[in-house]
Amino acid sequence: MTAVVAHSRSRALAVLLALVCALVCAVALPACSRDEAAEPAPDDAREQPATNPDPSSDPEADPDVAGTTLRVLAGSEIKDMLPILEDAQAELGITVELTYQGTLDGTETVMAGEGDFDATWFPSNAYMTLFDEKSALVSEEASIMRTPVVLGVKRDRAAELGWDEKSPTWAEVVDAAASGEFAYGMSSPVSSNSGFSALVELATAISGTGAAITAADVDVVASDLTRFAQGQALTSGSSGWLMEAYDKDSSAVDGVFNYESLILQDPDLVEVIPQDGVITADYPLTLLSGRGEKVEAAYGALVDYLRRDDVQQRIADETHRRTDATTPDDERMVFEIPFPNRLATVRALLSSWVSEVRKPANMVFQIDTSGSMGGERLDALKAALLSLTETGADGTAALLTFQPREMIRFVEFASGIKSEKDLVVGEDGNLADVSSYVNDLSALGGTALYGTLQHALELAAQTRADDNVTSVVLFSDGENTDAPGIDGFAQWYEANEAVQGIPVYAILFGEASADEMGRLAELTGGRVFDAGDGDLTAAFKEIRGYL
Structure with missing residues (x-):
């Protein structure tokens, strides 16, 4: 603030x-x-x-x-x-x-x-x-x-694709993504305006109607959206963090969809404005x-x-x-795509994206249920996890719940691993098994944080693939009490190529070390989410934009 x-x-x-x-x-x-x-x-x-x-x-x-x-x-x-x-x-x-x-x-x-x-x-x-x-x-x-949501492409890739001389159509962007020629980063349409605007731009352009997209158009464009999603190699819950992740390691992608104002700050990116239009944020x-x-x-x-x-x-x-x-001389001309004029259209488009179109999430939740988590802390943890199973939620909250096709792995730990549970959300979206597992969690033991994190990363690596988005979510309310420590974990991580590139999203809560969680996020390409005020539910929902 x-x-x-x-x-x-x-x-x-x-x-x-x-x-x-x-x-x-x-x-x-x-x-x-x-x-x-x-x-x-x-x-x-x-x-x-x-x-x-x-x-x-x-x-x-x-x-x-x-x-x-x-x-x-x-x-x-x-x-x-x-x-x-x-x-x-x-x-x-x-x-x-x-x-x-x-x-x-x-x-x-x-x-x-x-x-x-x-x-x-x-x-x-x-x-x-x-x-x-x-x-x-x-x-x-x-x-x-004002700033439009555009595409920033690495200078050499833009030249290879010919996009530095002639802007592509959205259909050409889809073809490049589907064929493997173009890998990109984009923020979550559910949580970030830049990702949402890019999705609306794409869906409207490929609908071919020349008008604002409607709910009926969503089914028509779903197959092209799925082809487009095949090229996504970097995701984020916010526009700013997307650029931070790209700047740290851009090797996985050829470009990013983001605000023009952010693209222009990177001299290695060429601004590409698709011929058939974009959406401008006017703040x-x-x-x-x-x-x-x-x-x-x-x-x-x-x-x-x-x-x-x-x-x-x-x-x-x-x-x-x-x-x-x-002045006009300072700005590149853009064709403005119309925004949907019905709330039902927006929700249909987002629902299709999260449940059918995008690459499914492959998540490992490493959950601390040590003795210090007893009482109100365990209640807060259960409430936060159960908020991700509320299938009757309204609006965007419903899209933050676990979705069909997603894989969820729980690793409950204290002095060691207490329990493990693998769950795949079916097409019916039934999350009863997840709720049952969360409700049975109990608090007891010490905090072997980094040893169990090694196991969680190894599990994630086993199912990591080009057709999913793999990550680890680490929750702990205290400092590590068992070997290895953060230094030992860092040495192990740097020696294990199989787990590198899997981000660890750490929740800062209770007595957890802010310095160590920050170092962990920096090492793995993840991020720290501060729940120091005790609002775990908000932290878990924010993390969902990154998974």
Whole structure:
């Protein structure tokens, strides 16, 4: 969370009163919007003394926003805006509290009236417009910057494919992925706006209708989506982490689907914009309804600051996004693909992707049930795992549950391995066996973390294949108590090629070592998810975007 503070300022609103005689008609001046300048007052009117010299006594004056807090639910993509927000402290008098959540599930949170937020700042409100609740829950929105979701291809591969000279169609991208000529990375469409936009771009283009995709079109394009999915070799739950993983080791892929602003930051990537169109994120800062005068004024002050000419130029320079300060000469032309106009279409497309189209997940859950996990901690762990079996969940939450074709392996450990369970989710999606296993977990013993992690990685390697996405999820609430330690594990890992490239996603909880979990994630190409506040369910659901 980041706080941004700035000096208050008031927007002057002049109410001009003119005396009229019988032969002169009354003249009314139009009101000004945030983007319009007020017309100059007549000279004689300007010479009149102010009727309200004290702004505090003027009922039309904006309230003093100094000290006002603006709580914003935002996409993690705007983290690169933090320096600009921090510099706003010199000019505004507000505090901006940022809480990060994915665009789709964050939108559903707000539309359900959950959370105490004053505003949102997602890459796009396109998904939000599909909800009937939007008109009642949203007061105002203002686009701050723009960036299309495009394809970044390694310079040499772009030349080999001919995409550096002539942009391919989406159908040509599908053919290249299906034939093995083009391997790519893409974030999860369920949790990340860039991945979701890329999926909509593809599905709409190959539907061939020339219009927004419909639920009926989803079945028609499913086979081409499946062919496209064969080329995915890197996945992620967020756009930023996708680029981090690519920058760390790009050997597995030829390119990535992501925001233009991120692609342009890598000099080794060539920006490729498919001929038949893309979707542009416009980052609308959105005020929610009924938040009070001071919050509304704070929102207005922040929007005015961010849309100021010099700040728009700074955003363009520092984040590589398109703004009002960029010109057609600075931007590559794009054809804009229409967004689906029905919520049912979005959900049908996402459901098809996770349950039928994408490569199935091959997951090993290494679960600590040592003695320290007794009581509330074990209850929280069970609740978090069971949340991934809730087949009756609504919206995107239903897509975070375990899906048909996925393989789930549990390795329960304490001083050693306590139990193992292999489960494959059938076409009917029945997860009763998973629920039964989780409910039987019990707490007892020490914490042989790294020895059992070696076993979990070996299990994962046994079933790793080009047609699945393999990973290990490590959960522990304490520090390792048995040999080997982190150093011994690192030596073992570097000597075992079979397990290399399998990411370990570690959940930081309880007394687990943040330093060791960070080192483990760095070593294996995984990531640490902080559940230090005790919200294990949120951590497990976030991880699902990476599996």
